Amino acid sequence: MEFERRDAPFIAPTSDVSSIMRHVLFALVPAALAYVWFFGSGFIFNLIVASLFCIAGESLMLRLRGKPVESTLMDYSALVTAALLAFAMPALTPWWVTATAALFATVVAKHLYGGLGYNLFNPAMVGYVVALVAFPMHMNLWTPPRLGDIDYHFMTIAETARYTITGTFPDYLSFDAISRATPLDVVKAGLNNMLTFSELRAYPIMGDFGGRGWEWIGNFTAIGGAWLLLKKIIRWQIPFGVLMGVLAPSSLMYIMDPGINPSPGFHLFTGGTILCAFFIATDPVSAATSDRGRLVYGFGIGFIIYAIREWGSYADGVAFAVLLMNMAVPAIDYLTMPRIVGHRLKKQGDR
Amino acid sequence: MSSPAATYDLGKLHGGLRLPSNKMESTATPLQTIPVPDQLILPIAQHVGEPAHPIVGIGEKVLKGQLLAESYGSISAPIHAPSSGTVVAIEPWPVSRRQGDKAPCIIIECDGEDRALPAAEETVPFNTIEPDSLLRKILQGGIVGLGGAVFPTGQKLMQAATMPLEYLILNGVECEPYISCDDILMREQAAEVLGGAQILMHALGLNKCYVVIESDKPEAISAIGESMATLDDDRITLKQVPTIYPSGGEDQLVQLVTNREVPTGGLPTDVGCVVQNVGTCAAIWRWIVEGEPLISRVTTVTGPGLTTPMNITARIGTTVADVIAFAGGYTEHAKQLIIGGPLCGKSVTTDRVPLVKATNCILVLDETAGTAEERPCIRCGECALVCPIQLLPQQLFWYACSDNEARLRSYGLTDCIECGCCDLVCPSHIPLTASFRNAKARIQELADEKARAERARRRFESRNERLEIEKLARESELAQQKEDARNAGPAAIEEILKRQREKQDQDRES
Numbered sequence: 001m002e003f004e005r006r007d008a009p010f011i012a013p014t015s016d017v018s019s020i021m022r023h024v025l026f027a028l029v030p031a032a033l034a035y036v037w038f039f040g041s042g043f044i045f046n047l048i049v050a051s052l053f054c055i056a057g058e059s060l061m062l063r064l065r066g067k068p069v070e071s072t073l074m075d076y077s078a079l080v081t082a083a084l085l086a087f088a089m090p091a092l093t094p095w096w097v098t099a100t101a102a103l104f105a106t107v108v109a110k111h112l113y114g115g116l117g118y119n120l121f122n123p124a125m126v127g128y129v130v131a132l133v134a135f136p137m138h139m140n141l142w143t144p145p146r147l148g149d150i151d152y153h154f155m156t157i158a159e160t161a162r163y164t165i166t167g168t169f170p171d172y173l174s175f176d177a178i179s180r181a182t183p184l185d186v187v188k189a190g191l192n193n194m195l196t197f198s199e200l201r202a203y204p205i206m207g208d209f210g211g212r213g214w215e216w217i218g219n220f221t222a223i224g225g226a227w228l229l230l231k232k233i234i235r236w237q238i239p240f241g242v243l244m245g246v247l248a249p250s251s252l253m254y255i256m257d258p259g260i261n262p263s264p265g266f267h268l269f270t271g272g273t274i275l276c277a278f279f280i281a282t283d284p285v286s287a288a289t290s291d292r293g294r295l296v297y298g299f300g301i302g303f304i305i306y307a308i309r310e311w312g313s314y315a316d317g318v319a320f321a322v323l324l325m326n327m328a329v330p331a332i333d334y335l336t337m338p339r340i341v342g343h344r345l346k347k348q349g350d351r
Numbered sequence: 352m353s354s355p356a357a358t359y360d361l362g363k364l365h366g367g368l369r370l371p372s373n374k375m376e377s378t379a380t381p382l383q384t385i386p387v388p389d390q391l392i393l394p395i396a397q398h399v400g401e402p403a404h405p406i407v408g409i410g411e412k413v414l415k416g417q418l419l420a421e422s423y424g425s426i427s428a429p430i431h432a433p434s435s436g437t438v439v440a441i442e443p444w445p446v447s448r449r450q451g452d453k454a455p456c457i458i459i460e461c462d463g464e465d466r467a468l469p470a471a472e473e474t475v476p477f478n479t480i481e482p483d484s485l486l487r488k489i490l491q492g493g494i495v496g497l498g499g500a501v502f503p504t505g506q507k508l509m510q511a512a513t514m515p516l517e518y519l520i521l522n523g524v525e526c527e528p529y530i531s532c533d534d535i536l537m538r539e540q541a542a543e544v545l546g547g548a549q550i551l552m553h554a555l556g557l558n559k560c561y562v563v564i565e566s567d568k569p570e571a572i573s574a575i576g577e578s579m580a581t582l583d584d585d586r587i588t589l590k591q592v593p594t595i596y597p598s599g600g601e602d603q604l605v606q607l608v609t610n611r612e613v614p615t616g617g618l619p620t621d622v623g624c625v626v627q628n629v630g631t632c633a634a635i636w637r638w639i640v641e642g643e644p645l646i647s648r649v650t651t652v653t654g655p656g657l658t659t660p661m662n663i664t665a666r667i668g669t670t671v672a673d674v675i676a677f678a679g680g681y682t683e684h685a686k687q688l689i690i691g692g693p694l695c696g697k698s699v700t701t702d703r704v705p706l707v708k709a710t711n712c713i714l715v716l717d718e719t720a721g722t723a724e725e726r727p728c729i730r731c732g733e734c735a736l737v738c739p740i741q742l743l744p745q746q747l748f749w750y751a752c753s754d755n756e757a758r759l760r761s762y763g764l765t766d767c768i769e770c771g772c773c774d775l776v777c778p779s780h781i782p783l784t785a786s787f788r789n790a791k792a793r794i795q796e797l798a799d800e801k802a803r804a805e806r807a808r809r810r811f812e813s814r815n816e817r818l819e820i821e822k823l824a825r826e827s828e829l830a831q832q833k834e835d836a837r838n839a840g841p842a843a844i845e846e847i848l849k850r851q852r853e854k855q856d857q858d859r860e861s
């Protein structure tokens with residue numbers, strides 16, 4: 001009998017990129033539900049816009065680069081980028097802002113660097129930063145979370161749709177009536193105005209640890225993250241590193257002076273810390289690869305997030321922290337290369 | 352006294368995989384013996400090193416156990432006739448080493464009588480033989496590493512004998528899925544295995560031996576345990592290790608059992624260990640005690656594409672087609688034929704290839720592997736996580752694609768044992784192992800070419816040098832002549848002038 005010739009090994013691999021990306025998307029569902037509950041339907045509109053433009057950008061670039069479009073789209077990585085963008089954007093964002101971010105993420109950050117696997121920077125974070133720089137006003141329009149005891153106008157679906165499409169409010173609403181400072185903004189401004197952290201904690205937008213609503217989104221994000229850990233889609237090093245990177249300096253400062261320093265819990269449960277730890281920093285392509293390297297990489301991101309919040313001019317620093325550490329990845333990879341079995345430890349080597 | 356005690360004081364191995372073993376199918380039936388076929392095909396290259404040199408002529412009658420081809424060069428092993436018959440041809444035939452392409456083989460038409468060569472000498476108890484002569488004797492048995500590496504055992508032991516040694520390690524860790532020939536062999540021939548170990552300890556002057564078996568082989572463990580109890584040799588210890596692929600690799604086993612790392616480019620003997628496969632030990636026992644050279648082996652015939660998976664004892668040279676027919680033939684789903692295991696084996700194009708000394712498994716799969724779509728590496732690092740050598744396969748792959756030899760070296764390409772773990776976990780389905788194999792071959796080719804060029808250059812240079820020296824010699828000779836002439840000049844001229852004057856004088860006088 002005659003047979004075909006193939007290369008060993010002859011056992012098929014058990015995982016594939018599409019299934020990894022699908023897992024990531026599923027893991028974001030609890031966080032998405034929480035987000036919609038607290039901040040309204042804007043998230044859904046953002047997600048739709050981001051998905052459409054990420055897929056459009058990806059398809060366009062694949063066609064231009066002469067790559068198979070359909071099978072590559074099936075790796076779902078464009079949708080993961082879109083989902084992360086939707087989380088990063090304020091709940092109310094006109095479509096062109098999200099579209100700009102999505103196109104920048106896929107066309108420039110991903111494909112001009114060579115497509116999935118070759119991008120140096122996390123595409124979603126590049127898209128976010130571009131939008132932040134290009135549309136600072138829109139990107140700083142945050143609405144307060146839906147909470148029974150805060151008096152404000154919770155946007156209806158129709159109003160949200162109208163704003164997303166036209167960027168305008170109906171006559172009875174205005175920018176100022178809608179927007180509220182985020183807990184991070186409040187704390188930053190408050191501390192600058194010589195208020196103590198415990199005074200700020202008493203504000204109605206503050207929850208048990210972080211901002212009210214925000215901390216619940218954090219919890220639901222962490223559930224998804226834990227599921228990814230369990231499924232071994234991500235490994236513990238990066239999330240642990242990020243959380244430690246935020247916790248270590250914030251705890252230290254809080255212990256030294258709890259009056260002027262936000263608590264470590266506040267840092268953990270406000271802004272994008274949890275999302276970053278489990279979903280953004282863990283993007284394998286732009287992260288360090290070795291176990292030790294990933295700890296360093298994660299810690300670096302966490303620390304920079306803390307540093308930007310504490311000493312920077314932006315209220316939150318997730319995107320910048322990730323992009324900065326993306327740049328450090330080649331160096332981290334080089335310095336944390338594992339010792340090959342049978343080779344001597346570098347230090348003992350006489351070469 | 353020794354019971355099958357579990358000992359887990361093991362060194363730690365990086366990475367590795369727990370794989371579905373798929374061994375139950377082939378161990379369900381006891382070991383079967385295939386009858387001697389009508390024709391035996393014996394490749395002259397069945398071992399690592401130089402092919403053996405045939406010493407029989409076409410038409411010559413041979414007896415079972417008779418030497419057919421002798422060891423040639425510093426690393427080689429002889430080949431013996433597996434049964435009696437007539438040498439009908441020495442010609443190229445499809446072989447598994449070349450995936451079904453042809454290589455020179457000695458072909459024997461068997462006479463069915465299976466007459467053995469009368470023993471040349473009386474077999475004496477091995478412990479009365481000098482270690483040196485015992486080692487030389489092992490060289491002549493045609494024995495090679497039966498775990499699949501087929502390094503000539505005699506030469507391996509000769510090298511080991513020159514090193515300070517501590518442990519003999521018997522490798523009963525058959526970690527690759529589907530393969531169960533060592534398991535069955537240990538169950539059925541435990542005494543031979545341990546006997547072989549005693550011979551080896553005597554030959555190498557060792558007094559510590561570990562028999563290492565994976566914990567998923569309880570029958571083998573108890574068989575060896577029982578045999579140890581009868582033998583009552585307290586130099587031999589049984590060690591159980593967890594079932595993790597690829598802990599059966601020689602260097603990995605040493606690391607697992609002794610917690611010593613074999614240095615890069617080195618051998619287990621560098622850390623005081625000699626590793627022998629359990630099947631090889633039984634073969635040594637059969638040669639030294641019973642005088643039978645390596646002419647048969649135990650092989651697993653299995654896979655979803657086969658009717659009755661089993662383990663068989665077959666004469667070396669039986670074709671794979673014969674073996675498969677014996678095991679009930681293919682099922683209708685048979686898609687791929689593999690000689691060896693599913694991770695380190697080789698696919699072959701035809702079942703006309705013979706079973707050789709290296710053939711530990713004949714695997715028939717029902718689907719063609721490697722059809723999954725390949726995507727770019729997403730740097731997930733899973734490959735590095737499972738690599739037992741702690742390499743960074745994703746980086747190696749990158750450098751293999753760009754043919755960056757310097758980086759390939761510094762990232763440890765030559766340390767890769769081609770275990771295939773990285774392929775199995777790669778979500779992008781990148782054929783990493785194949786690319787490493789190819790990169791190694793390319794580098795070897797380049798090195799060979801460089802060596803050739805270097806030799807040519809040296810030859811050319813030495814020729815130039817010779818010519819130069821000759822030229823210089825000629826020149827200096829010429830110069831000497833001129834110099835001589837110049838030194839001799841005035842006197843000679845004087846002489847001539849003198850003679851001329853005398854002549855003139857004479858003329859005038861007359």
Ligand code: SF4
Pocket residue numbers: 734737738739740741742744766767768769770771772773774783784787
């Ligand atoms: S094939 Fe080589 S690189 Fe891949 S896991 Fe095995 S030793 Fe490591």
Ligand code: SF4
Pocket residue numbers: 727728729730731732733734735744745748773776777778779780781783
């Ligand atoms: S497992 Fe595959 S995709 Fe992941 S890092 Fe290794 S080569 Fe890249």
